[in-house]
Amino acid sequence: MKRAALLALLVAAIVVAFVLAKGSGSNNNTSTSASGAPVTIHVVNGKPQGGIQKITLNKGDRVRFTVDSDVSDEIHVHGYNFHKDVKKGGSVSFNFPATIDGIFVIELESRGEQIASLQVNQ
Ligand SMILES: [Cu+2]
Known part of the structure; x- marks a missing residue:
């Protein structure tokens, strides 16, 4: 039970990190491709x-x-x-x-x- 909760927390942290990394990456792409x-x-x-x-x-x-x-x-x-x-x-x-x-x-x-x-x- 405890271990499962820890695992879930770890997975959540990885997902958040992935979403943040992906978000900033695609923003950069948008601004460069859009500018000029x-x-x-x-x-x-x-x-x-x-x-x-x-x-x-x-x-x-x-x-x-x-x-x-x-x-x-x-x-x-x-x-x-x-x-x-x-x-x-x-x-x-x-x-x-x-x-x-x-x-x-x-x-x-x-x-x-x-x-x-x-x-x-x-
Ligand atoms: Cu006009």
Whole structure:
């Protein structure tokens, strides 16, 4: 009985240690993979291929993404209020510092079609 209780305690301690180690490890992975890796958004028939793309990074990182589009439109980054034209079959790149935290819509302005969601964590 006593020995079983000790064993249970030991198992619990190992599980806690494992969860803590795993938790911090995956957090590190998330922040490194999210910070500043350039993203390409493909617009096909005026819509984002694979659905609305998520760009997640931390304040202070650089926001870097490219839109290649089969329609001509204007790319609008809400919150930061950047506008750039893209030609049919062309591409346009953005590269700016993430100075404002929050979740912002990136869209094809004239169509009102959201192509990406920019999430800047504080
Ligand atoms: Cu807009």
